[in-house]
Amino acid sequence: xxxxxxxxxxxxxxxxxxxxxxxxxxxxxxxxxxxxxxxxxxxxxxxxxxxxxxxxxxxxxxxxxxxxxxxxxxxxxxxxxxxxxxxxxxxxxxxxxxxxxxxxxxxxxxxxxxxxxxxxxxxxxxxxxxxxxxxxxxxxxxxxxxxxxxxxxxxxxxxxxxxxxxxxxxxxxxxxxxxxxxxxxxxxxxxxxxxxxxxxxxxxxxxxxxxxxxxxxxxxxxxxxxxxxxxxxxxxxxxxxxxxxxxxxxxxxxxxxxxxxxxxxxxxxxxxxxxxxxxxxxxxxxxxxxxxxxxxxxxxxxxxxxxxxxxxxxxxxxxxxxxxxxxxxxxxxxxxxxxxxxxxxxxxxxxxxxxxxxxxxxxxxxxxxxxxxxxxxxxxxxxxxxxxxxxxxxxxxxxxxxxxxxxxxxxxxxxxxxxxxxxxxxxxxxxxxxxxxxxxxxxxxxxxxxxxxxxxxxxxxxxxxxxxxxxxxxxxx
Numbered sequence: 001x002x003x004x005x006x007x008x009x010x011x012x013x014x015x016x017x018x019x020x021x022x023x024x025x026x027x028x029x030x031x032x033x034x035x036x037x038x039x040x041x042x043x044x045x046x047x048x049x050x051x052x053x054x055x056x057x058x059x060x061x062x063x064x065x066x067x068x069x070x071x072x073x074x075x076x077x078x079x080x081x082x083x084x085x086x087x088x089x090x091x092x093x094x095x096x097x098x099x100x101x102x103x104x105x106x107x108x109x110x111x112x113x114x115x116x117x118x119x120x121x122x123x124x125x126x127x128x129x130x131x132x133x134x135x136x137x138x139x140x141x142x143x144x145x146x147x148x149x150x151x152x153x154x155x156x157x158x159x160x161x162x163x164x165x166x167x168x169x170x171x172x173x174x175x176x177x178x179x180x181x182x183x184x185x186x187x188x189x190x191x192x193x194x195x196x197x198x199x200x201x202x203x204x205x206x207x208x209x210x211x212x213x214x215x216x217x218x219x220x221x222x223x224x225x226x227x228x229x230x231x232x233x234x235x236x237x238x239x240x241x242x243x244x245x246x247x248x249x250x251x252x253x254x255x256x257x258x259x260x261x262x263x264x265x266x267x268x269x270x271x272x273x274x275x276x277x278x279x280x281x282x283x284x285x286x287x288x289x290x291x292x293x294x295x296x297x298x299x300x301x302x303x304x305x306x307x308x309x310x311x312x313x314x315x316x317x318x319x320x321x322x323x324x325x326x327x328x329x330x331x332x333x334x335x336x337x338x339x340x341x342x343x344x345x346x347x348x349x350x351x352x353x354x355x356x357x358x359x360x361x362x363x364x365x366x367x368x369x370x371x372x373x374x375x376x377x378x379x380x381x382x383x384x385x386x387x388x389x390x391x392x393x394x395x396x397x398x399x400x401x402x403x404x405x406x407x408x409x410x411x412x413x414x415x416x417x418x419x420x421x422x423x424x425x426x427x428x429x430x431x432x433x434x435x436x437x438x439x440x441x442x443x444x445x446x447x448x449x450x451x452x453x454x455x456x457x458x459x460x461x462x463x464x465x466x467x468x469x470x471x472x473x474x475x476x477x
Contacts, residue, residue, distance in 0.1 A: 004039050013063050056069045056073050104148040138189055148178040186219055210252040289319070297357065305364075406424060
């Protein structure tokens, strides 16, 4: 055991937090694939506490204070027990005994280890620079909780687990008992970081606030307890003594901005969501394609609603999944193809509903409809020049027959004589055009209308729609 803990003593003396954290990893490094087996076989259940205390406290190579040595001894004893559970679980999995509770035992043992780290950090028995160990322990706690819940559900049967995005808003897991336990531990970690009162910011645990907040977001989203995420945001916003947000690691900032943006998106606060998601996109590492894809999944619908902006092919090309689900919609919006838009929405329905962007994207149909009506306006041509006018004075026609809009809408909806039996009445056409005037102009806060036509009753064949006159005068974006 002395030889097994020698790397820890060296890393601790050098204050190498990453090296210390790697020695508490549940996964053996590629350079030493047998490390877990070697560590576990270096002692036994009866001698483990004495062996570790001897190596960390009484060894001549140790530079640990007695209180710190006792804390690390407890942590490594718990780690040794975890390693034993992991080895047994992997052996059972390899032998096809996956219906046992091995991964539940692994989760329980890892939770004990995590609580041990948390306790000694709270009490100040171990130094603040070792918080990276807590980061890794928290991430692995969540992973083991998910794996334990999957094993429990498999044992109970009749549950199919989602193999999609683990960090997405929706999953098909009906009950996550272990993950709920993990969430309570993670919340304690978050509170510890947030409420730290150490005046020396170099030793403050507040630097872990946004990391733990993001991990809580992931966990609450997995549990479908999205409302609990709001309490995390409120707790952070209520703190006035946190370090400047720009001083935190970029990875922490990107993840936090992303989840706050998604929360705003789910509350239909698209302006706020766009602001947060745009910030996350701008500072996200260019090589983190998965993270960029997650951000764009919500940023694209946001900008569709707030700015009527659609993604370019160059933006979508690095992301095949996004290209497959968004490109058909974008193409139909640009063409004003209403039936094609509806078909594309149905084709991607499973993906859209899973990410809770279906209803937002559905509102993009209004933009496609606007583009279709705008084409009718542009196809109407220009007014004849009056005496004394030049080409510079030429303006587009401001009176468009209702029948023109009706024909375009029927074609766009696939009602152009295909025998479907569907019909679009003139009253419906006028209602659609009137609604489009409201939607297009209300967002600009102003109406630009031409004078209404004289209220006479011309023959139906030459009837002019007053709302169509209004649409013709709108400066469409």
